[in-house]
Amino acid sequence: MRVLITGATGLIGGKIVKICHQNGIKINYLTTSKSKINDDENYQGFFWNPKSGEIDKECFKNVTAIIHLAGASVSKRWTSSYKKEILNSRLETTQLLVKTLSEINHSVTQVVSASAIGIYQDSLTNYYDEDYKVKDETSFLTHVVKEWEQAVDAFSSLNIMVSKVRIGLVLSKNGGALKEMVKPIKFGVGAAFGTGQQWQSWIHINDLARQFVYILKHDLEGVFNGVAPNPVSNQELTKAIANILNKPLFLPNIPKFFMKLVLGEMHTILFESQRVSSKKIEDNGFEFKYHHLQPALENLLK
Numbered sequence: 232m233r234v235l236i237t238g239a240t241g242l243i244g245g246k247i248v249k250i251c252h253q254n255g256i257k258i259n260y261l262t263t264s265k266s267k268i269n270d271d272e273n274y275q276g277f278f279w280n281p282k283s284g285e286i287d288k289e290c291f292k293n294v295t296a297i298i299h300l301a302g303a304s305v306s307k308r309w310t311s312s313y314k315k316e317i318l319n320s321r322l323e324t325t326q327l328l329v330k331t332l333s334e335i336n337h338s339v340t341q342v343v344s345a346s347a348i349g350i351y352q353d354s355l356t357n358y359y360d361e362d363y364k365v366k367d368e369t370s371f372l373t374h375v376v377k378e379w380e381q382a383v384d385a386f387s388s389l390n391i392m393v394s395k396v397r398i399g400l401v402l403s404k405n406g407g408a409l410k411e412m413v414k415p416i417k418f419g420v421g422a423a424f425g426t427g428q429q430w431q432s433w434i435h436i437n438d439l440a441r442q443f444v445y446i447l448k449h450d451l452e453g454v455f456n457g458v459a460p461n462p463v464s465n466q467e468l469t470k471a472i473a474n475i476l477n478k479p480l481f482l483p484n485i486p487k488f489f490m491k492l493v494l495g496e497m498h499t500i501l502f503e504s505q506r507v508s509s510k511k512i513e514d515n516g517f518e519f520k521y522h523h524l525q526p527a528l529e530n531l532l533k
């Protein structure tokens with residue numbers, strides 16, 4: 232089996248590549264950086280420039296499935312031009328894949344695309360499953376994810392099966408949110424954000440990568456939440472990290488207005504609350520290795 236991955240060079244992509252290789256799956260990948268192109272039989276890179284519509288069509292050779300992860304990071308200051316980049320990078324990459332596949336002979340039968348739990352509205356009380364219908368696009372991220380998922384649905388017009396993984400807060404030792412949370416705690420200046428009550432639907436990166444490959448191997452169609460079975464509050468997450476690092480937490484919680492000054496509109500990521508269910512993927516037979524936060528953090532931080 233050969234799979235084409237977009238965003239293979241990123242945090243999640245790198246782990247998915249590893250799990251694919253462990254399962255005997257060969258990888259082609261598309262990258263926007265010519266310097267990241269490898270020419271290995273099991274890990275072959277191809278160039279694309281989604282902005283200008285350029286793509287090396289050889290990337291589809293012998294490929295039966297696509298894992299689509301590419302998109303500009305949401306962890307940079309959301310100026311109005313960068314907000315356009317966050318949205319457009321996801322739409323342009325998706326549209327370029329769909330357009331190219333509609334023009335060539337290919338063997339692709341399935342697409343598994345990244346999505347995000349940011350599609351669910353900020354709530355301390357809702358418990359979100361995949362059937363939840365998004366009502367208002369109250370936040371920028373809800374709008375982005377909704378548009379992104381709609382763009383991904385276009386693959387089905389080519390008779391390609393579509394699966395989407397609504398990814399939660401990915402815990403990894405190599406980057407992403409955990410690394411940023413650990414820094415102030417290590418220096419003894421860590422604290423929860425706001426009330427600290429907001430739900431954080433986390434997932435260990437290994438389980439997330441395994442989930443993508445599981446969906447692929449079991450031909451699972453539709454939307455799946457990519458979160459662990461036991462979400463925690465921001466306060467609990469902060470405390471658990473401090474405990475494992477043997478660091479005290481004595482500062483008061485960091486108020487919202489302060490983070491808004493520091494980060495601008497992007498501060499909403501830290502204060503939004505989404506309690507998200509993993510039941511659907513578990514009902515489909517997927518077994519998490521990390522159900523609870525403590526062992527996940529011990530694995531990553533010790």
Ligand SMILES: NC(=O)c1ccc[n+]([C@@H]2O[C@H](COP(=O)([O-])OP(=O)(O)OC[C@H]3O[C@@H](n4cnc5c(N)ncnc54)[C@H](OP(=O)(O)O)[C@@H]3O)[C@@H](O)[C@H]2O)c1
Pocket residue numbers: 237238239240241242243244261262263264267281300301302303304305320324345346347348398399400401407408
């Ligand atoms: N990490 C999380 O907690 C999390 C949570 C929810 C959703 N997600 C979503 O999951 C996907 C993968 O996340 P990640 O954390 O692995 O992201 P990442 O480390 O930032 O990697 C994303 C990859 O996308 C490619 N890329 C970046 N900007 C691009 C652009 N303007 N046009 C085309 N390609 C671009 C890059 O590959 P090249 O440099 O090789 O082109 C990059 O390696 C993203 O779409 C992200 O929104 C992540």
